[in-house]
Amino acid sequence: MQITGMLHGAPLLKHVDFPSTEVLGPGATNDEIQDLLRRYGQVFIKPVFRGGVGKKGKAGLVGRASDLETALAEKERLYFVEHRHGNAVAKAHSVTFEAGVPAEHEVYFSITDDSRFRAPTMTLTHRGGVDIEELDADEIATIPFDALTGLKAFVVANALTDIHAPRELISPLVQHLPKLWELVHNYGMTTLELNPIRMRPGKGARLTPVACDFKGGFDRDDPRVARLGLPDHVFAADVSAFEQEVNQLRTYQGQSDVFVINDRGTILAPTFGGGANSLVTEVLGDTAIISSDFGGNPPYDKMKAVASICYRHFLAQTNVLFIIGGKSNNTDILETFRGMGDALREHFSAHGPTPLYVVVGRGGPNLVRGMGNLAETLDSLGLPYRFFGFDSAISEVVNYAKGIDAWMRAGGRDDIARALGVKQSA
Amino acid sequence: MPKQDTSGSPYYLGIQNLQEIATREDRVCVLNILGGESRQVTPTSHSFSGGNVVFGTSPGRAGQVLKTSAGDIPVYNNVREGIDAGHAFNVGVVYLPPSAVRDGVAELVRVNDALEKIVIITEKIAVHDAREVRAMAQANGVDVIGGNCLGMADSWNGVRLGGALGGDNPAESLTKGSVAIFSNSGGFTTTIAQYLATEGWGTTTLISSGKDVYIHYAARDFAHAFQADERSKAAVLYVEPGGYYEHGVDFGKPTIACVVGRWKSKLTRAVGHAGAMAGAGDRAEDKERWFMEAFGVKGLFSPENPIVSDRGAVVTNIAHIPAALSAVMKLNNTAPDFEPRGSLALKPWIADDKGLSLPPELAMAPVQAPEPYDGQIQALAQQIGAVIARQNMKDKSGASQMNPKTQVTSVHGHSVLDMAMEPLEAIFALPLVHEIANANDSAMLDVAVAAEVNLVGDPVLAAADAAREAGNAPNAIMAAAASIVGPKRVERALACTRVLIDLFAHSGLEDGRDETFDSSSLRLSAEHGHLFTMTADEADDPRPKAILDAVEARNGKSAFLTFLKGLDIDLNRDALLAAIALTIAWGPLIRKRISRLTAETLPWYLRLYGVLVGASIPGENHRPGSLYNIPRAERFSQWTMADLCFLALTGKKPERDEALPLQILIGLLISNGPGAISAQGAKGAVAADGPQTPSRVQINKAMVGFLSHCGFSHGGNGFEGIAFLLEQFKDSGLSDPTDRDHGLDLKAMARSFATRYKAEKRQAKELGLEVRALPGVHHPVFKGKPVNYDPRERFIADFLERRGDYNAFHAYYRELVEALYEVGASPYVFCVNVDAVIAALLLALLWKDYMAGAMGDHDLENAAFNIFLYGRMIGAAAEIDDHINRGRNMDTRTPADRCGFVV
Numbered sequence A: 001m002q003i004t005g006m007l008h009g010a011p012l013l014k015h016v017d018f019p020s021t022e023v024l025g026p027g028a029t030n031d032e033i034q035d036l037l038r039r040y041g042q043v044f045i046k047p048v049f050r051g052g053v054g055k056k057g058k059a060g061l062v063g064r065a066s067d068l069e070t071a072l073a074e075k076e077r078l079y080f081v082e083h084r085h086g087n088a089v090a091k092a093h094s095v096t097f098e099a100g101v102p103a104e105h106e107v108y109f110s111i112t113d114d115s116r117f118r119a120p121t122m123t124l125t126h127r128g129g130v131d132i133e134e135l136d137a138d139e140i141a142t143i144p145f146d147a148l149t150g151l152k153a154f155v156v157a158n159a160l161t162d163i164h165a166p167r168e169l170i171s172p173l174v175q176h177l178p179k180l181w182e183l184v185h186n187y188g189m190t191t192l193e194l195n196p197i198r199m200r201p202g203k204g205a206r207l208t209p210v211a212c213d214f215k216g217g218f219d220r221d222d223p224r225v226a227r228l229g230l231p232d233h234v235f236a237a238d239v240s241a242f243e244q245e246v247n248q249l250r251t252y253q254g255q256s257d258v259f260v261i262n263d264r265g266t267i268l269a270p271t272f273g274g275g276a277n278s279l280v281t282e283v284l285g286d287t288a289i290i291s292s293d294f295g296g297n298p299p300y301d302k303m304k305a306v307a308s309i310c311y312r313h314f315l316a317q318t319n320v321l322f323i324i325g326g327k328s329n330n331t332d333i334l335e336t337f338r339g340m341g342d343a344l345r346e347h348f349s350a351h352g353p354t355p356l357y358v359v360v361g362r363g364g365p366n367l368v369r370g371m372g373n374l375a376e377t378l379d380s381l382g383l384p385y386r387f388f389g390f391d392s393a394i395s396e397v398v399n400y401a402k403g404i405d406a407w408m409r410a411g412g413r414d415d416i417a418r419a420l421g422v423k424q425s426a
Numbered sequence B: 001m002p003k004q005d006t007s008g009s010p011y012y013l014g015i016q017n018l019q020e021i022a023t024r025e026d027r028v029c030v031l032n033i034l035g036g037e038s039r040q041v042t043p044t045s046h047s048f049s050g051g052n053v054v055f056g057t058s059p060g061r062a063g064q065v066l067k068t069s070a071g072d073i074p075v076y077n078n079v080r081e082g083i084d085a086g087h088a089f090n091v092g093v094v095y096l097p098p099s100a101v102r103d104g105v106a107e108l109v110r111v112n113d114a115l116e117k118i119v120i121i122t123e124k125i126a127v128h129d130a131r132e133v134r135a136m137a138q139a140n141g142v143d144v145i146g147g148n149c150l151g152m153a154d155s156w157n158g159v160r161l162g163g164a165l166g167g168d169n170p171a172e173s174l175t176k177g178s179v180a181i182f183s184n185s186g187g188f189t190t191t192i193a194q195y196l197a198t199e200g201w202g203t204t205t206l207i208s209s210g211k212d213v214y215i216h217y218a219a220r221d222f223a224h225a226f227q228a229d230e231r232s233k234a235a236v237l238y239v240e241p242g243g244y245y246e247h248g249v250d251f252g253k254p255t256i257a258c259v260v261g262r263w264k265s266k267l268t269r270a271v272g273h274a275g276a277m278a279g280a281g282d283r284a285e286d287k288e289r290w291f292m293e294a295f296g297v298k299g300l301f302s303p304e305n306p307i308v309s310d311r312g313a314v315v316t317n318i319a320h321i322p323a324a325l326s327a328v329m330k331l332n333n334t335a336p337d338f339e340p341r342g343s344l345a346l347k348p349w350i351a352d353d354k355g356l357s358l359p360p361e362l363a364m365a366p367v368q369a370p371e372p373y374d375g376q377i378q379a380l381a382q383q384i385g386a387v388i389a390r391q392n393m394k395d396k397s398g399a400s401q402m403n404p405k406t407q408v409t410s411v412h413g414h415s416v417l418d419m420a421m422e423p424l425e426a427i428f429a430l431p432l433v434h435e436i437a438n439a440n441d442s443a444m445l446d447v448a449v450a451a452e453v454n455l456v457g458d459p460v461l462a463a464a465d466a467a468r469e470a471g472n473a474p475n476a477i478m479a480a481a482a483s484i485v486g487p488k489r490v491e492r493a494l495a496c497t498r499v500l501i502d503l504f505a506h507s508g509l510e511d512g513r514d515e516t517f518d519s520s521s522l523r524l525s526a527e528h529g530h531l532f533t534m535t536a537d538e539a540d541d542p543r544p545k546a547i548l549d550a551v552e553a554r555n556g557k558s559a560f561l562t563f564l565k566g567l568d569i570d571l572n573r574d575a576l577l578a579a580i581a582l583t584i585a586w587g588p589l590i591r592k593r594i595s596r597l598t599a600e601t602l603p604w605y606l607r608l609y610g611v612l613v614g615a616s617i618p619g620e621n622h623r624p625g626s627l628y629n630i631p632r633a634e635r636f637s638q639w640t641m642a643d644l645c646f647l648a649l650t651g652k653k654p655e656r657d658e659a660l661p662l663q664i665l666i667g668l669l670i671s672n673g674p675g676a677i678s679a680q681g682a683k684g685a686v687a688a689d690g691p692q693t694p695s696r697v698q699i700n701k702a703m704v705g706f707l708s709h710c711g712f713s714h715g716g717n718g719f720e721g722i723a724f725l726l727e728q729f730k731d732s733g734l735s736d737p738t739d740r741d742h743g744l745d746l747k748a749m750a751r752s753f754a755t756r757y758k759a760e761k762r763q764a765k766e767l768g769l770e771v772r773a774l775p776g777v778h779h780p781v782f783k784g785k786p787v788n789y790d791p792r793e794r795f796i797a798d799f800l801e802r803r804g805d806y807n808a809f810h811a812y813y814r815e816l817v818e819a820l821y822e823v824g825a826s827p828y829v830f831c832v833n834v835d836a837v838i839a840a841l842l843l844a845l846l847w848k849d850y851m852a853g854a855m856g857d858h859d860l861e862n863a864a865f866n867i868f869l870y871g872r873m874i875g876a877a878a879e880i881d882d883h884i885n886r887g888r889n890m891d892t893r894t895p896a897d898r899c900g901f902v903v
Helices: A005-012 A029-039 A068-078 A153-162 A168-177 A178-186 A224-230 A241-249 A274-286 A299-317 A332-351 A367-380 A394-420 B037-047 B079-084 B098-111 B125-139 B186-197 B217-230 B262-268 B286-296 B318-331 B373-381 B417-419 B440-455 B459-469 B474-484 B488-502 B526-533 B543-555 B559-564 B573-590 B596-615 B632-638 B641-650 B660-668 B678-687 B701-710 B716-729 B745-769 B789-804 B808-822 B836-853 B857-886
Strands: A002-004 A045-047 A063-065 A082-085 A088-091 A094-101 A106-114 A119-127 A141-144 A189-201 A207-210 A216-218 A320-327 A356-364 A383-387 B028-031 B054-059 B073-076 B091-094 B117-118 B141-144 B151-154 B159-161 B176-183 B201-207 B234-239 B255-259 B312-315 B348-352 B398-401 B409-411
Touching: A002 A005, A005 A094, A005 A207, A005 B141, A029 A045, A029 A068, A029 A094, A045 A068, A045 B459, A063 A068, A068 A094, A068 B312, A094 A224, A106 B125, A119 A153, A119 A178, A119 A207, A141 A153, A141 B348, A153 A168, A153 A178, A153 B079, A168 A178, A168 A207, A178 A189, A189 B632, A241 A299, A241 B079, A274 A320, A274 B186, A274 B262, A299 A332, A299 B398, A320 A394, A320 B186, A332 A367, A332 B543, A356 A367, A356 A394, A367 A383, A367 B348, A367 B373, A367 B417, A383 A394, A394 B318, B028 B098, B028 B286, B037 B201, B054 B079, B073 B079, B091 B098, B091 B234, B091 B262, B098 B117, B098 B440, B125 B141, B141 B151, B186 B201, B186 B234, B186 B318, B217 B234, B234 B286, B234 B543, B255 B286, B262 B286, B262 B596, B286 B312, B286 B632, B312 B318, B348 B373, B373 B857, B398 B857, B409 B417, B417 B660, B440 B573, B440 B596, B440 B641, B459 B596, B474 B701, B474 B857, B488 B526, B488 B559, B488 B573, B488 B596, B526 B573, B543 B559, B543 B573, B543 B632, B559 B573, B573 B596, B596 B641, B596 B701, B596 B857, B641 B660, B641 B836, B641 B857, B660 B789, B660 B836, B660 B857, B678 B701, B678 B857, B701 B716, B701 B857, B716 B836, B716 B857, B745 B808, B789 B836, B836 B857
Parallel strands: A320 A356, A356 A383, B028 B054, B028 B091, B054 B073, B091 B117, B117 B141, B176 B201, B176 B234, B234 B255, B255 B312
Antiparallel strands: A002 A216, A045 A063, A045 A094, A082 A088, A106 A119, A106 A189, A119 A141, A189 A207, A189 A216, A383 B348, B151 B159, B151 B201, B398 B409
8 A cells, every 4th residue: 555646645744744845636727736836936747646656757757847838738748647667557647736846955764664673764865856776875874763762853863963964954854854753653654755855945044844755655454544534546556346345355364465466367266375375376377367365264254255256256267266275274174165165156156157177275174074065066066176185285286277277278168168058168 | 671682683582592482381371362263273282282371361251261172271351360360471472353462462571571472473463563562572572473473383392382383283294303494474384394294304493483564583583593403403494575584694504495476576566565665675586596695506496406505495386395405405414304204296185077088197086195084085975966055945046047138047057048959858857967968868768758658547647637627727637647646656766766876876887878887796685676676566567678678779778777687687667767767867966966865856757757748648548558549669669758748739749850849849938947936836845845854845746836836827828829829810821830832911911910909009098998918029128129139039030040940920920020110009129029939839830730620729728838837847847856955944935024914
């Protein structure tokens, strides 16, 4: 869950009274934009992406205007612009107009939990406005601090001294930066990055830090995020309808995030255990439809609900229903298999049969009872199956499932369709 | 004042040696001990570890206990109460929900000065809370393991702390040896231990670390304690992407690192907690590199390319861990701990390919599972046929389903349209065996039913005739006959089926038609032999021999008949019916498509089919050895089910494909889903007998339920379309409705009727009367477009067109809907519905007899009704069987609060 940009960032900073640049949303009228230009002389036009997208400036995705005509032309250029970074492609759906803040100094500041220190850690440099990877190590302060006492003024002051920050920066930053810890810690954030913070001169040449860009990560497991009252769509990156639906059932009792790996895949693999999930997703490659971890001993009702959603979205295209996990420690096999089997039966009842081969690799409490129950369900649905116990290497079972998938593609699916009386195989 | 440690690390680390992490001396307090997960896991941990849990907490439940095989564990409201009660502990285990974990940790460290370790099992703890947990534990000198982990175990000490490592039987996975395991995955901690045994490696200490943003006991901490542990000669790490926990760690002894999760960097967005901000240099690839540098290897280990050094190896598949470890240890001159146990090769435990032919490498036969699993699987295998879960079946069916969009009903996955295209004998067992019969089975079914149709000398016929003479409609006549075919009438046939199923159940017979099957080892007891033998009373019954002759004449194959014929006894009729029925049911039974109950009762349905068709033939036509003068041998050995139905309707043997329209009609009428009144009657009759005691359900009475729920409006209404067509064609001079050159101007006829109908409509409107509906025209679903079609009508029409068949009545209907629109009697072109096709086909079938005076209006009406009943008895059999298998006693009733009262 990430937010980038000032449109949503500025209101968040307001929660802790951290100054930020003035920002107008996509609905701004020409008069409002003109007014912003009159007061600040310059505006930045930035595309708005769902979720988080970094390095927009580098990709030429930030517009700059000092007159209305240019501002509107940049709006047109950037409103639906695409941003590519590696495999990730994001499409903008809006723009913001952000007041230019003239300043001599640009500061980089972030707070994140750093695994090297196992503590919240501040990163600070007065040479901000650029990628900090480009700076020398002695220009950057990376300081872990105590989570219980928080980011204190002295921590900031010490850090600025260490990196030899200009003295005029120290007082305003020491005054304002600790507020950001309150935002991070009390509103369920995992990461906050402000870059740049522009140091705007005010009365008596005293500088005020003004946040000009915002990047924040939020902890979906922290109810404190709700205090911010952010609308759901802010976090709805490019989440598919399936992910949206299935991840609503995510609780601490089983099931971590479920991702669509290939929406044209042919192996639907409800996977149990984080390790199994990693291994299975890796070995299945593009044949996998989803990556999932349904472990954690989910109760029957939840397992059935989750399976129903998976089937509704993907069963029609599925060649192999592949139920896979290691030897579970406490996940009850009977309960989980019964949930998945009953959901399958109901799916067939509601949507008719679909050609499917079921491969299982599993171990754990009530294993044979669970296998027996699932076998009965599959028998009654007329589906073929092969169940492996925990004494077969999980990766070999994954390869077996791939073998069945290949056979299904090469005519097996039609054979099963005929046996089920299904006319058209999807 | 924080406790001091001696690790020399920049942070507090209390555990100096893996031997200290889970010891027999540790004493445990479990927070939320009565929570769902702890209740399952803690008793096993406690018993396995020699009773190390001194107490647990659960606010408001003080005084309760958690029962375990090693004695009860007391429960207190909070930690302080437990300590005040005299319990001392050094390990806290946290099973609290995520939002309470931080407070639980605070309670443990504040209240108990003696605390050394905390294990947090809970997953999805907020990062906010994890931060504070870390800070609290550091400030108070306590080691934390987790969160989101399964705790730790020690194979030497026979102890597990916290979570469920080793599942419900820890001793099975925790084998004493020389390898320490540290794993980000709880599940894989045990799995890796089990895999190691296949190369002869046992374990020392196993740690499930969790993989939240905060890994409180991390790889660096593990490495420190591992180096100090003399028992541990090697380590296995299972690592996933995210975090710098493994960066630059020196393990000091041979180590296998398994890094999994390259796929995560291919995702278009961040996954999970760790590495939430992408591109932070802690991807799986980065971690592989860290380890390769640490071990001095140039690549990943795989069985094909076994790259190792004496310091270690990096694998990306846990199945490769044992081989990599052995290879590394070989360079260290260290042999495995014990002889290899088991293997990781593919071992299917349970499989059923449902008769499909898979390539040999995929069609692996099941192998024997290790005990105790094999014993459990064997017990399962004793079960023959499908087991179907019971549920409330009111208005539901596991057999039929009508598609509300197309209005086409399917029975066991076969649409009535498709069934209408199949020979009747191929589909009338489908409702029961769920499969379309092949040529052999069709022939066997024809014999079985043909043997039941002639009712001469049977009280069934007297009952049917009496009902007929009393002026009853065809359904009531059939019901009178069905009532006689009660349980005792089929007792012996069903008993024979049961005996045959028991005999062949585990014989290896897969195909009931396999006459080459060697049944020489199967023995029928003398007692059972009597069941199959003709009694003295039956000595004159010519039918058994006729059945056997007919099967032979039709070249029918049956493993069961072959077996029975080899017994050298005079087989009775029930024995043959049982053998034929089981021949058809055997495949689906063995493939578990149908239940044993269905297979056992199939003879009852076949007998009922024959009796119902027979009852629709007036008594005078049933003669000893012949029906409508057709000799027994001919009917048994040549006739199809459709021929018999044709005979019942017309009294004649069909010429060439004269029975085809009948087959189509019956196929179309098989089912309209569980909502149809006839289906409801059948289901109600089953529910009332109580399907949960299936032996008490009277299948013949259930047929009566279906029959009594048909009538002049439901079933008999087929005649309305015929009556309408008669009105139009009676005096038209039409001689052969199947001849295109009939010489009639159908367009003009239709226009003339449409004009009259429009006037009639206008007049009715003026008088405020109801306008008569035209049978066969319009449909509540297929309406509203400029031109409308009923897809069922189109399907049949297309089929007939492809065959080059013509039907003047159907052609008239097509003209009629156009004409109604053209004259303004309809707002758009109505569809010709499926009822019109049925009327057109049926009237064409009987037209010549009607015109010749051999049949009157009443006969046509009876014929229409009978055809409906022939079709629907097949559909009713599906509902009855389904409800017996699936339903609950009296489940079709409606609760009082959903019933209404009207005045």
